[in-house]
Amino acid sequence: MADLIYRKIINDIKNRIFDNEFQNNKLPDERSLSESYQVSRSTIKRALNILAQQGVVFKKRGSGTFVNPLYLKNQSLFQYEGNNLGVTDNISTAGQESTIKLLDYQVTPASAEIQQNLFLNENEFVYQIKRLRLIDGKPIIIETGYIPIKLAPELSPDTVRESIFNYIDDKEHKRVSKSFMSIMTEPSTKEDQELLNLSTNEPVGIMSGTFFLDDGTPFEFSTMRVHYQYLNYNTFINLNAD
Amino acid sequence: MADLIYRKIINDIKNRIFDNEFQNNKLPDERSLSESYQVSRSTIKRALNILAQQGVVFKKRGSGTFVNPLYLKNQSLFQYEGNNLGVTDNISTAGQESTIKLLDYQVTPASAEIQQNLFLNENEFVYQIKRLRLIDGKPIIIETGYIPIKLAPELSPDTVRESIFNYIDDKEHKRVSKSFMSIMTEPSTKEDQELLNLSTNEPVGIMSGTFFLDDGTPFEFSTMRVHYQYLNYNTFINLNAD
DNA sequence: AAGTGGTCTAGACCACCGT
DNA sequence: CGGTGGTCTAGACCACTTG
Incomplete structure (x- = not known):
């Protein structure tokens, strides 16, 4: 279950967000992520889409992908994820x-x-x-x-x-x-x-x-x-x- | 907006469901759909994934994709889609x-x-x-x-x-x-x-x-x-x- | 064994944003 | 214009279900 690549990337990015690893709340662009995780851009997009759906990040065409500030401040609210x-x-x-x-x-x-x-x-x-x-x-x-x-x-x-x-x-x-x-x-x-x-x-x-x-x-x-x-x-x- | 291929396919499939076009509530397999819509299988998967997310269809690995019977019986309930x-x-x-x-x-x-x-x-x-x-x-x-x-x-x-x-x-x-x-x-x-x-x-x-x-x-x-x-x-x- | 959906790849081209 | 995310393709390989 958890050995799917896109799931591992989702978890890793969540951890990195929680560890405050991204400057200005801005994630690296998809092509860089694809490079650094050594996977295709499609797989990165899949992971980021799910994170966006969950409200963890926001994507903005032309500018980049950003952490939802509320996810950092009030992470407990997001624990509803998949448990309703x-x-x-x-x-x-x-x-x-x-x-x-x-x-x-x-x-x-x-x-x-x-x-x-x-x-x-x-x-x-x-x-x-x-x-x-x-x-x-x-x-x-x-x-x-x-x-x-x-x-x-x-x-x-x-x-x-x-x-x-x-x-x-x-x-x-x-x-x-x-x-x-x-x-x-x-x-x-x-x-x-x-x-x-x-x-x-x-x-x-x-x-x-x-x-x-x-x-x-x-x-x-x-x-x-x-x-x-x-x-x-x-x-x-x-x-x-x- | 509505000229995206996957959106057109979503709408078309919804119409075909509503017109009761699928026997046994079973949709054609993804490879056939890809053939008949003249698009790649990835695009079909995208459309079907969204329909599954909306509860319009159910996918079962190994067996196929099926219409949610409740979507037919009580379609009005599904009008909440994207309008909450x-x-x-x-x-x-x-x-x-x-x-x-x-x-x-x-x-x-x-x-x-x-x-x-x-x-x-x-x-x-x-x-x-x-x-x-x-x-x-x-x-x-x-x-x-x-x-x-x-x-x-x-x-x-x-x-x-x-x-x-x-x-x-x-x-x-x-x-x-x-x-x-x-x-x-x-x-x-x-x-x-x-x-x-x-x-x-x-x-x-x-x-x-x-x-x-x-x-x-x-x-x-x-x-x-x-x-x-x-x-x-x-x-x-x-x-x-x- | 054949059929079906799931994951992942590698890459082309488009649309939008900022400098 | 360069950088970014969005759409779409074509295909390989895997996992599960059914006969």
Whole structure:
């Protein structure tokens, strides 16, 4: 994985940025980099394009490639890189204790909305799994998920008390790698207030959407109602995103 | 702009997908596409990579390239493509009337937090601009923005009653093309409730972050408090994002 | 074994920026 | 004008999937 040339160059350039190795925040031009790394210019361009996409550097035609000053000042913000999915299944808890309480587990016919979102035909069945996620004992997220039984026929209540995505990776050799999510907010319902310890004027954040396997199969439709103090979604938007 | 070969191929393939031209949702292999479009395989790969990044197709090494079924079923969701920034300045109002009410306009020394976010030195000054955005007469967003005076010395109250980004594009030939934003939610404050017509238990969505110019200069630090029924942020997450 | 996407090369030519 | 990044080519070789 990490033995790809362009990945090694990306990491090396990130390190050199962090070590403040570039004067005026200006990187050497692509032809020089190609020379010094002993690779083709195309490979340098590939590495720099990815760094630009991540917001680490800015490229300006005719002038050169420059370090994003914010990457130096506030590098922690950029750690979201490639880890946004973990937010949901394997909650990124930075060392804190994450536990799951199973609230509901059943198999039902897929409703029209679920059929739509999971690309199912009529008469197909799904698991309906409702879980409460706690971090350090504090309830944070009420998560309701729907998974086609045909995609994980061996699922069990014991399994869903832990990471479902890890399970299907290990046991079914399927991997979730894409998702399409909507982020919204709403006043909390009675149930939210009870489960998440909210008062009536405190809201929930809502992340709702579909998770896909590598091959494009919709795997799960999930709605997460998040304690408002714990919803913090960071995103880097790049309009030059080809 | 649109006369680039890879862009034309992207558009053409999207049209062919929409016209249901591919059997089994499977695209021709890259070598055939290269032949039929009379371009190199590299250019085909470039087009397909971008489509994969956008979630329009899925590529599977060894088997082929496939249409994302959700792209067909629910194409409207994918219209977010490359238009997320517009959410903020030029609100994407789909034909509805968007107006701005100026609440506050002054020049002040940059606070420590603003200095940090806009990469300013001490003793630098910023515009502080507070605006209420209405759509079809309904108040939707309270937006507080900070812009270094040195980046837009000619700004005036009249200007900020309209799109600031359009202004600096037209007059200063600077273009905002990137942003780093956080999305959160909070109970509404008294002021939120008054300005946005909310009751006490109704929350606001918060989008807060920095907008950058093409060359990486931080241009504006902005916090938007959004009527909860109007915050809907759609995002496609791809863990294989190189 | 055949088919398919992934990585990498070496180089031509173009478009934009600054001196 | 020289320097810089952007686009595109033509092809070699590798890695994975499927029959």
